[in-house]
Each structure stands twice: as C-alpha cells, then as structure tokens.
Amino acid sequence: MSQQTAVRQRTRPARPSTTHPKAQQATPRLRVVQPADTHATEGVGFVVACLLLLVSGLVVLLLLNTVRAQQSFTMDRLQAQSNTLSDTQQELQSDLDNVSAPQQLALKAQSLGLRPASKIRYVRKSDGKVLGVAKDSSQAGPFTVGTLPTTPASQAAGAAQAAASAGLVAVKPKPAKKPSTDGAAHSTAKDSKAKSKSGTTSTPKTTSKPSAKGASDKSRSSQNPKTNPKKTSR
Amino acid sequence: MQLGIGNPGRRGRVLFIVSLFIFTLFVAQLFRVQGIESASMSKQALDSRLAHVTVPALRGQIVSSGGVVLADSVERRTVTADATLTRDYTKLVNGKQEKVGLAGAAQDIAQIVGAKPADLLAPLEAASKINSRFTYVIKDIAPAQWSKIAALGIPGIFGVKTSQREYPQGTSVAPLVGWVSADGTGGGGIEQMENTALNGKPGVHTYEQAPDGTVIASGDNSDTPAVNGKNIKLTIDNDLQWYAQNAMAAAVKKYKAVSADAVVMDLQGNLKAVASYPSFDNNDMASAPNYLQSRPFAEVYAPGSTGKIVTMSALLQQQKATPLTHVVVPPTLTRAGTTFHDSEPHGTENLTLAGVLGESSNMGTMLAGSRISPDTLYSYMRKFGLDRLSGVGFPGESGGILSQPSKWSGTQRYTVLYGQGYAVTAIQQAAVFQTIANGGVREPIKLVSGIGDAAGGWTTPTDSRKAVRVVSPAVAAKVTRMMEGVVTAKGTAPMAAVDGYNVAGKTGTANRYDPQLGRYNGTTASFIGFAPANHPQYIVAITVQDPTRGSIYGGNVAGPVFSQIMSYALHEGHVPPSTTKPAPYPFTFDPSASKKK
Structure with a gap:
C-alpha cells in the first residue's frame, strides 16, 4: 500500500507539465456570470410566491382564530341565555309547586268564598239515572x-x-x-x-x-253515649 | 501569561468556539423542551391554565301518585369572596369613578338578594382583616340573582353552583317525605329510604382560564355532565294526604291530644295517605322539633279493641264460633286471679258474638276467645302481619311488640284477646283490616309505586313480598258483617258512619303507655274501618294519642274523624254510594229461646 501511494506521488509533478501548455493555448472557457445573463423575473416570482404563501397563511390563521373566538363568544352568549331561561323556568315551576300545594x-x-261540596249526586252517564246521593260528613263546622x-x-x-x-x-x-x-x-x-x-x-x-263552635259542641254532646269498654285489669 | 487575544485571528476563533458552544446549549435545551419532554411540558402549561368546576347533580324529585311534586331540588348559587380583591371595588358614582370597597360591594349585593348589608359586610371585613382570600358571603341564592351580581363586576366575588331541596307541601307530608341533611344524603323518611335512587352523580366542567381568572374564549373546554338522580313516585294521593293531615291537626286541637295519625290504604295495600301530627317544616330543619318520625310507621301502641278483629277472625276460621254464637256476659269475671269488668257496669248480658264485637265487650271477648289456644291466636296474629316489619323499608319503622305465647303472663293470655298486652304500629293494624276487606288476603304494604327512568317513564320497584291468605273469604265476609254493627246506633261508633255508604269498622280505646311517665296514663283512641262494606275501596285507620278533652273513647274521638276522611276519600275516588242497606247480625239473643234448643 505505501508503495502504491509513493508511486502516485512520484507521478503527480509530471502532470502540470503536460496540461499547462494546452490551457494556455485555448481561449478561456470560464468567465464571471453577469446578472444580465440570468432572467431577472425568475427570482422575483419565487419571493413573491413565498411572501404570498406566508401572508395568506397568516391571514387564514387569523381568520380561523377569529371565527373560533367568535363562535366561542356566541356559545357563551347562548349558554348564558339558556341558563337564564332554565333558571326562569325553574323559578316559575317552583312558584307553581308552592301555590298548588x-x-x-x-x-x-276559602278566601273566594268556596266551601266543600255538601252533597254529591252520582249519575250514570249512559241513562242519566241517579245512583245515589252522598253527603259530606264534615258539616259540623267551617272547613x-x-x-x-x-x-x-x-x-x-x-x-x-x-x-x-x-x-x-x-x-x-x-x-x-x-x-x-x-x-x-x-x-x-x-x-x-x-x-x-x-x-x-x-x-x-x-x-x-x-256560631260554628256552638254547633260543633252541640253535635258532640248529642253523640251516642255508648262507650268503648276499656281494660281495667291489674 | 499570554492569552493570545491580541492576535485577531486567534481571537476570532475563540469567540467563534464560545458562541458555538452557547448555541449548542440552546439547541440542546430546545431539543429537550420540544422533543424529549414536549408532552409533559405542554401538559404542565395546560394544567396551569385549566380550571375544574364540579357541576352538582340534582337530586331526584319525589312525587305523589298524581305527579304532584312533594320534594324537588333547585339550582342555587353560593356567593364567595376574595376580600383582598373586593376591597379595591370601584364603581361610577355620579359620573365619577369612586372606590367604594367592601361596604359598597355588600350594599350592592344586599340590594339584589334582599338581605341586610350589615350581614354581608361582616364576613367580608373579617376576611379582609386577616387578608384571607376566601369567605362565604351569602348561601343559596337564585341563579337569576347571581347573574345580576355577576353583572356588577365586583372584583373577587364568585358564585359556586349548589343545589337546594324544596318541599312545596311542607308540613303536611314532612314526616313521610323526610329531609336531606347537610351532607346531601337523606336524613329521614322517603329521602333516606330511597337515597340511593334519588342521589345523582356530579359532573365536572373543565375550561382554560387566564391568570386573573377570566375564561380564555378560544381555549379548550370540556364537560362531563352531571347525572341527575332518579325520581321517586309514591302511592300517596296528595289531596287525600293533605286532607288527612289537616283533619289530624284539627283532631289534636279539638281533643287536646298528644298526637294523632291517619293511614289510608286501598285494597291492594297501597298507602294513599300517611298523616302524622304534630308535624314539622322540612324546609327549615333548623327549627324542627325533636320528634321527626312518621308516627304510623314508628309509634307503637296497644291496639285495644281493634285487636278483637284478630280474635274474632281466628275464632271463625277455626270454626270455634259463629257470629251468632251465644255469649253470656256476667257483670264481672275473674281470670288468673284478676277481676275484669267492662268499662260500663252492666248486669248479665245475653250477647251474640256479633254483639260482643259491636258493643266491644272485653269480658265477652275473653269468654269466647278462650276457645282458642294462645298458640293458635299467636299464629293468627303473626299471619295478620303483627310483630314483623311491613317490608316497606321505612326508616325508623317498628315491628311492634309481641312476645311468644309461652312467655305470656297469666292475665296477658286474656288481655291479648282484646288488644292489650302487646303493641302495634298504625300501619300494622290497618293491614289487619285490609286483610278482612280484601277477602282474607293480606297484601304487602306499598309506598313507592315507581322509580323514574331516563325516558321519563316509571319502573315498578321489585318486591319479593307476597300476598298471604289469612282467613277464608267466607270468614272475611262474616267478620265484615259483624263490623257493620259497630257503626249502628247500638254499636260503639255511630259517629263513624259515612252518609250513603255502608261502613265496617272497629273502635279501639286502649290504655296508653306513657313513655315519659313510665306507666299507663290516658288512652289511645282509635277507629279503623273500610267502606263500602260490600265492595271495599279504602281502609282508613285513625289513632289519637291521649285525648283529654271531650271524650277519651275511640268511637267518639276517632269515629268522627274517620267519617270525614273516609267520606272525602270515597267522594274523591268517585265511589258511588251503597245501594243496599247494611244487615248487621243481631247483638243479643233471647235466653229463653236458646234454652229450648
């Protein structure tokens, strides 16, 4: 291996001597590229495209965020409205429950002057026959x-x-x-x-x-004197 | 020492290496934050923004059989404050921004909730003094009121969602429905009995918030909705319940009694009304009295003469007697070394068994009842549901007190025949009459008719209890006819009659054991019956403890109340009046005629 490299190194110095005269003889193939040589529009288009992409991306992002925020606010508003409505409903229901006790x-x-029915007549629907009359038992005093x-x-x-x-x-x-x-x-x-x-x-x-109290007392005193025997053992 | 920084080339190289090194650190850190630990880092950041709020689950409603709400949960807000922020409260006063502080906040809130500003200011000032960042301002206000408070924009004022139990009927069903204790579990009555079904599962609302506590509109928010508790539907008829409760209140006042209770059930053992007076207001437990039980379930008392129904049924079923069996009742009777006599002195009476029941003769019951052994009587008492819980599962329910026949004392063997010497609840005693009304079949007592499901329907609760045949239909019919005599002019309770309807029932006047005195004192006046006798619809049991004014007897005290409630129940239930006249058995017999036999 070392031998091979040694050989290469030895041959290298010879190369310039063979090529150099040739290059000097030919016309120069390389020269500095002038800006005028390239199409001026190519670079601008790329930059504009990049900028457009960037800007539109940002705008879309902004729009999306705006819409999302908007929706969030709308949601909040509707939720608040729904809460208010259900609160009102609950409140009204609660009031209704209370007054319908x-x-x-x-x-x-009573305040409207109504009294419990003192007599109820039962009528058969099919032929209109009176099945019976029931009287209220609690007539002793006012309700x-x-x-x-x-x-x-x-x-x-x-x-x-x-x-x-x-x-x-x-x-x-x-x-x-x-x-x-x-x-x-x-x-x-x-x-x-x-x-x-x-x-x-x-x-x-x-x-x-x-007058009501007197009436009830009277009815009590008129009750049957028969009493219930009670235990008297022990 | 030569650092070599004088050499521009070397200096450049050193700076280059140093800045490269620093940039490498940056990159490494960036890599760590964004790459290796990105998940945990972003989670940490999110956690610092996230706030969790528990959404309380509403407890289920308790409704009557007709759907009237007896207990309901409503949403409420509890207002809390961070006083260190609130004291900087400023608002526009006459066009100028002015610092009004805690006093101003208290004033504004008080105006909305209708409280005294001083009451609200006190906790705020106390918290402000010690720089506390948390204090309660006012509890359980309506959501609408809270939204008004929130609109004021007072700094450091927060509203916490809570729920509150409301009982629109208040006292008329309080002992039955019960109440909810501070920890949210049922404290008594149905609330305790059905606590598992009524309680819901709280949910969680999660949202992102800024350091100052405002919600980030575009942030994440999620909800685990609260699962509300199930509704409970009772067998209770709300109107009847109130009517009964109202009648109990009137009876306690009229007769100057200690307490009174009423049980109304239908033929299938569905409780239609369970009234108990004195009651309490379960909307305001702080001022409730000591006794919070539903008396028909919890209070035991000697049944007295209503217990004779068990004796009569056993006699008839065992074919030891018929309703017309002759019973010669002497003025006094000595048994087990004790002389018994009836409450009213009388000479020797020639009564039929129906007459013994109709006039409620203790001696007659003893004489006739001696034909069955204590063990047989005991087995009938058990079959009628005595000395055992109803199986409803009502909190604080008693099974009554009844000892084994082998432990009965000498006199107890006789007193048990007429309902003294053991104790029952009103529910148990009503069930005895339900059995007779239902042709001898005792139905399990029911209080809950349905448990709400998600679809808004009702599912019937499972019940392993079964109906028990106690006596034959023929015996039940005979006992019913015997009981029809009780409400006639000759019987003990003509005042229990309901105009237009045939009533079968029995009075009870028992010696009342006074737990405070530790001895017998006063009486328990009761009347239990059903109507219409030929086609029973309702069983009504009235118990008045220790009446002291007017009368002490079941027929006079409980009878009229029974009549009112039964009349109301029949009218409300659209039960047409009876078309047949009652045909009670004769009470007496002609001794000369029987001698010929």
Missing part, C-alpha cells in the same frame, strides 16, 4: 286549614293557621302580592325568607264565625 289552594278557595308550618321561618303562615284552626275563616290573602312573596321566599336565603314571609302577616284578614 293543597293547603294554599284550600286557603285561596279549616291547620297544616301550615308553625316554624319561625313562616310566622305569617302560623298566624294564618291559628286563625284558621280557631274556627275562623281566613279571607283575602292579597292575590297580587302572594305569588311574588312566595317566590322571593324560596329564592333567597333564610334570613330574607323569614322576612319576606313575615311580611304577609297582615294580609290574611279574618272574620270570626262564633
């Missing part, structure tokens, strides 16, 4: 409402209850005010609940019916 209906019916809460949170209701169960008929719970106070009572915290409910204390005016 039987004791509220009973009080309302009273005694199931309203007695907790401090609803002292107003308690007052109405006391009035109702004392044989008085609760009258005039201001119709316009009642639903709104009820709604507020359930939509606010406890303190305000107590406050808003106690606000209705004065609303149910009462009218006494002293």
Whole structure:
C-alpha cells in the first residue's frame, strides 16, 4: 500500500507539465456570470410566491382564530341565555309547586268564598239515572286549614293557621302580592325568607264565625253515649 | 501569561468556539423542551391554565301518585369572596369613578338578594382583616340573582353552583317525605329510604382560564355532565294526604291530644295517605322539633279493641264460633286471679258474638276467645302481619311488640284477646283490616309505586313480598258483617258512619303507655274501618294519642274523624254510594229461646 501511494506521488509533478501548455493555448472557457445573463423575473416570482404563501397563511390563521373566538363568544352568549331561561323556568315551576300545594289552594278557595261540596249526586252517564246521593260528613263546622308550618321561618303562615284552626275563616290573602312573596321566599336565603314571609302577616284578614263552635259542641254532646269498654285489669 | 487575544485571528476563533458552544446549549435545551419532554411540558402549561368546576347533580324529585311534586331540588348559587380583591371595588358614582370597597360591594349585593348589608359586610371585613382570600358571603341564592351580581363586576366575588331541596307541601307530608341533611344524603323518611335512587352523580366542567381568572374564549373546554338522580313516585294521593293531615291537626286541637295519625290504604295495600301530627317544616330543619318520625310507621301502641278483629277472625276460621254464637256476659269475671269488668257496669248480658264485637265487650271477648289456644291466636296474629316489619323499608319503622305465647303472663293470655298486652304500629293494624276487606288476603304494604327512568317513564320497584291468605273469604265476609254493627246506633261508633255508604269498622280505646311517665296514663283512641262494606275501596285507620278533652273513647274521638276522611276519600275516588242497606247480625239473643234448643 505505501508503495502504491509513493508511486502516485512520484507521478503527480509530471502532470502540470503536460496540461499547462494546452490551457494556455485555448481561449478561456470560464468567465464571471453577469446578472444580465440570468432572467431577472425568475427570482422575483419565487419571493413573491413565498411572501404570498406566508401572508395568506397568516391571514387564514387569523381568520380561523377569529371565527373560533367568535363562535366561542356566541356559545357563551347562548349558554348564558339558556341558563337564564332554565333558571326562569325553574323559578316559575317552583312558584307553581308552592301555590298548588293543597293547603294554599284550600286557603285561596276559602278566601273566594268556596266551601266543600255538601252533597254529591252520582249519575250514570249512559241513562242519566241517579245512583245515589252522598253527603259530606264534615258539616259540623267551617272547613279549616291547620297544616301550615308553625316554624319561625313562616310566622305569617302560623298566624294564618291559628286563625284558621280557631274556627275562623281566613279571607283575602292579597292575590297580587302572594305569588311574588312566595317566590322571593324560596329564592333567597333564610334570613330574607323569614322576612319576606313575615311580611304577609297582615294580609290574611279574618272574620270570626262564633256560631260554628256552638254547633260543633252541640253535635258532640248529642253523640251516642255508648262507650268503648276499656281494660281495667291489674 | 499570554492569552493570545491580541492576535485577531486567534481571537476570532475563540469567540467563534464560545458562541458555538452557547448555541449548542440552546439547541440542546430546545431539543429537550420540544422533543424529549414536549408532552409533559405542554401538559404542565395546560394544567396551569385549566380550571375544574364540579357541576352538582340534582337530586331526584319525589312525587305523589298524581305527579304532584312533594320534594324537588333547585339550582342555587353560593356567593364567595376574595376580600383582598373586593376591597379595591370601584364603581361610577355620579359620573365619577369612586372606590367604594367592601361596604359598597355588600350594599350592592344586599340590594339584589334582599338581605341586610350589615350581614354581608361582616364576613367580608373579617376576611379582609386577616387578608384571607376566601369567605362565604351569602348561601343559596337564585341563579337569576347571581347573574345580576355577576353583572356588577365586583372584583373577587364568585358564585359556586349548589343545589337546594324544596318541599312545596311542607308540613303536611314532612314526616313521610323526610329531609336531606347537610351532607346531601337523606336524613329521614322517603329521602333516606330511597337515597340511593334519588342521589345523582356530579359532573365536572373543565375550561382554560387566564391568570386573573377570566375564561380564555378560544381555549379548550370540556364537560362531563352531571347525572341527575332518579325520581321517586309514591302511592300517596296528595289531596287525600293533605286532607288527612289537616283533619289530624284539627283532631289534636279539638281533643287536646298528644298526637294523632291517619293511614289510608286501598285494597291492594297501597298507602294513599300517611298523616302524622304534630308535624314539622322540612324546609327549615333548623327549627324542627325533636320528634321527626312518621308516627304510623314508628309509634307503637296497644291496639285495644281493634285487636278483637284478630280474635274474632281466628275464632271463625277455626270454626270455634259463629257470629251468632251465644255469649253470656256476667257483670264481672275473674281470670288468673284478676277481676275484669267492662268499662260500663252492666248486669248479665245475653250477647251474640256479633254483639260482643259491636258493643266491644272485653269480658265477652275473653269468654269466647278462650276457645282458642294462645298458640293458635299467636299464629293468627303473626299471619295478620303483627310483630314483623311491613317490608316497606321505612326508616325508623317498628315491628311492634309481641312476645311468644309461652312467655305470656297469666292475665296477658286474656288481655291479648282484646288488644292489650302487646303493641302495634298504625300501619300494622290497618293491614289487619285490609286483610278482612280484601277477602282474607293480606297484601304487602306499598309506598313507592315507581322509580323514574331516563325516558321519563316509571319502573315498578321489585318486591319479593307476597300476598298471604289469612282467613277464608267466607270468614272475611262474616267478620265484615259483624263490623257493620259497630257503626249502628247500638254499636260503639255511630259517629263513624259515612252518609250513603255502608261502613265496617272497629273502635279501639286502649290504655296508653306513657313513655315519659313510665306507666299507663290516658288512652289511645282509635277507629279503623273500610267502606263500602260490600265492595271495599279504602281502609282508613285513625289513632289519637291521649285525648283529654271531650271524650277519651275511640268511637267518639276517632269515629268522627274517620267519617270525614273516609267520606272525602270515597267522594274523591268517585265511589258511588251503597245501594243496599247494611244487615248487621243481631247483638243479643233471647235466653229463653236458646234454652229450648
């Protein structure tokens, strides 16, 4: 190997001596390329294309981002709207549930002067025949409402209850005010609940019916004296 | 030492190598951040922006058989504050930007929620004093109110989603429906019984937020929706429930009683009303009294004469007697060393078995009932559902108190015949009458008729309990006819009659064990019956504990209340009046005629 390289090195110096005269003899084949030689437009086109690509890319990106942000805002807005609507619905439903509780209906019916049916006639639909007449058993006194809460949170209701169960008929719970106070009572915290409910204390005016009590006492005294034997062992 | 920096060539080379080295470090770091650890790095960055909010699941509704809402969950907001931010609250006052601070914030919020500004200011100031970044301002406000507060743009004021339980009916169903305790689980009644079905699964809302807490509009956000709890539909008829509760309230006041309860069920054992008075307001548990149970399930009492139905049914089924069996009742009777007498002194009476029941003679029941052994009587009591839970699973339910016949004392063997010496719940005792009304078949007591499914329908809960035949239809019919005599003028409860309908029932006046005094004191007045007798629709059981005014007897105290509730139930259920007249058995017999036999 070293021998071979040695040989090559030895032969190299000879080469210039053989080629040099030739180059000097021929006309120069290489020369500096002038800018004028190339087509001036080729480079510009490329740069413009690059710039266009860049700019359009940026613009598209910007547009996409804008649209996305826009959608996000729209979504937020619609979501807020949907929330508001469902809140309203819930609130109204809650109010509806509250006013449709039987004791509220009973009080309302009473305030409108309604009474439980004292007689019910059963009629057969097909031939109109009267099947029978049922009388109400609770005619001893006026119908009273005694199931309203007695907790401090609803002292107003308690007052109405006391009035109702004392044989008085609760009258005039201001119709316009009642639903709104009820709604507020359930939509606010406890303190305000107590406050808003106690606000209705004065609303149910009462009218006494002293005759009712006497009647019920009488009916009690007239009951059958037969009594139930009770255990008296031990 | 020569550094060689004077040589421009060498200096250039050194600078080149140094900057190359620095750039290499940059590249290495870039490679590490973007290549090797890119996933964990970007996750860390995202995590610092992400916020998680728990979306509470709404608890299921409890509705009556008619779909009236008895318990409902509503969305609420709890307002919290970072007082260190809130104290810098500025707003436009008369066209000028002014710093109003905590007082201004409290004022503005109070106006919206209708509270006192001072109440809201106190926690804010307390938090501000110690530079605390968290305090509650007000709890459970309506979402609409919160959105108004949010619109004010007060710094450091936040709204947290919560849910609140509402009971539109309040006191009239409170002991039955129960309440939800602070940790969100049912604290009693149906709320506790069906807690698993009612409770939902909370969801999570995830979003990207800026350091100041505002939502990044273009950021990622995802939702794991909350799964709301299932609705529960009861067998309870809401109107009837309220009517019964109202009647109980009136009865307690009228008779100055300790408490009163009513049970209404249909022939299939579906509870239509379970009233219990005194009640409480489950919307406001803070001021509720100590006793929160549903009395018909939880309170045990000696049934008294309503227990004679078990004795009579056993006698008839065992063919030891017929409704017309002659029972000669002496003025007094000595058994097991104790002299018994009826509540009203009387001479020797010639009663039929129907008469013994109709006039509720304890001695007559003892004489006739002695024909069956204590063990046989016990087996009938068990078959009628006594001394065992109803299987409804109601929290705090009692199975009653009834000892084995071998442990019965000398007198107890006789007192058990007329309903003294053991204890039952109103539900159990009502079930005895349901059995007779239903032709001798005791149906399992039912309180829940359906559990809501996702499609809005109802699935009937699975029930392994089966109906039990206790007595034959013929015996049930005879006992019913015997009970029709109770509400006649000769019986103990003419006041329990319902105009237009045939009623079969039985009074009960038992010695009441007073747990506070630790001895017997006062009475338990009850009336249990069903109507129409020939075609029963409803079973109504009224129990009044310790009536002290007017009367102490079942017929006089519970009878009229029974009449009211039964009348209402029949009218509301569109049950036409009875067309046949009741034909009770004769109460007495002619001793001279029987001697001839």
